Amino acid sequence: MNIDHIEAFMYVVHLNSFHKAAEAMFLSQPTVSARIKTLESELDSVLFERQGRGIILTEKGKAFIPFADQIIRTFHQGKQQLKTGSELEEITIGANIITSQYFIPFALPLWKKENPNLRFKFISATNDALMEKLLQKQVDIAFMKDITHSGLQNYKTLDNSIRLVVYPGHPFQLRTGLTVQELAMEPLVFFECGALDWNHVHKIFEVSNVEPRIDFQVDHLEVAKSLILSRSCIGFLPYLCIKKELEQGTLVEVDVSHLIKIKQHIYLTHLNHGVESPLLWKDILLSIRKFEKKHQQLPIQSN
Incomplete structure (x- = not known):
């Protein structure tokens, strides 16, 4: 067999x-x-x-x-x-900043439980740095944005699409068919990371020739999220960082798919010819399913 x-x-x-x-x-x-x-x-x-x-x-x-x-x-x-x-073999896992903060603390204990004879080394870095570390064999597998490189293989895992979110009770909560003009009048927080996806957000205002009301421009996801939770503004944020709040009802997603769709995922990446344990790969896939199920079962708070 x-x-x-x-x-x-x-x-x-x-x-x-x-x-x-x-x-x-x-x-x-x-x-x-x-x-x-x-x-x-x-x-x-x-x-x-x-x-x-x-x-x-x-x-x-x-x-x-x-x-x-x-x-x-x-x-x-x-x-x-x-x-x-x-008894112990070491595996080095890398992740970009958002995955490090919102998924890795949940997953690492599960991987260790299923692989007690494996020592885990973890590195948090930017996507560019992770690609370098993978190619130099300093990292075995990494969670990062989609990249194209002949020496690397990747597999789509966590959903991290960009969503428009508001606080409960905001006038947009029950609205459908929002216009760019209406959106531009609201106080916005922009999380700037320099990625092309965020340029897409700016583009919807440029195309309609309207100037958005950007009251806050920050470079930290938790700061942006806290500003929305404090009812100071609304904003576009990646799904991974707001998933828990959406399930709890402390933040509400507003459908603007008729204006913009920004689909993005976190990819599990490794060398084409690198040594990678299929057993750990299976455990990673299972941990992702448990992570998603965990948040799905969180109670929804009434407004």
Whole structure:
């Protein structure tokens, strides 16, 4: 029985998609499908069934999960032990500033719990600095913005789209179809980071030939968020930093998709030919799902 086939099975289980599993493993979808088919042949059992455009686990597939997980875990623990000759192997994880502040403190304890024989070193840096550290092999994997480099591979993870948010009770809270002119009349806080996405925000006012009322211009996300929470202004902020407040109801998102859409994600990036543990990769994907579920379950406060 090939360990690669079992890992392909677990990726499909956790991502509920052959296509997403192929992306996560940096393989073609036919390769993943072939590995699953071979595994099913060896087990003499059907593990997945088609349901419309999706897939579902069979009962035998569900029963195989704990055994597959244990096989993979034991294999990689043994591999790490033989590689280092000691109990602890070190992995260096990097993240840009926003991921470091809002996701990493949640995720690191989970990764350590699932990988007790792994020592974690963490580095927080800018996206440019992280790319350099990856290429120089100073960082094994990094959470950062999307980049294009022939020496690096990346995988889309956390949603960090730019959203317009207001405080509860603001006149825009229940409004739809806001105009640029209406938006320009409100006191705004602009978080300046020099990224092209923020230039898009400026552009919606330039195109309509209106001057926005920018009462505050700051370079720190928490300062910008606090100003909105204090009811001093409204503003465009990245989703990762306001997710908790949106779920709690202390901030409210206003739909301005008819004016502007700024989709952006945090990507998990590593060297094309770097050494990267599929087991840790799986744990990272699971931690992201737990992080999202955690915030979804926060109680919504009434206004």
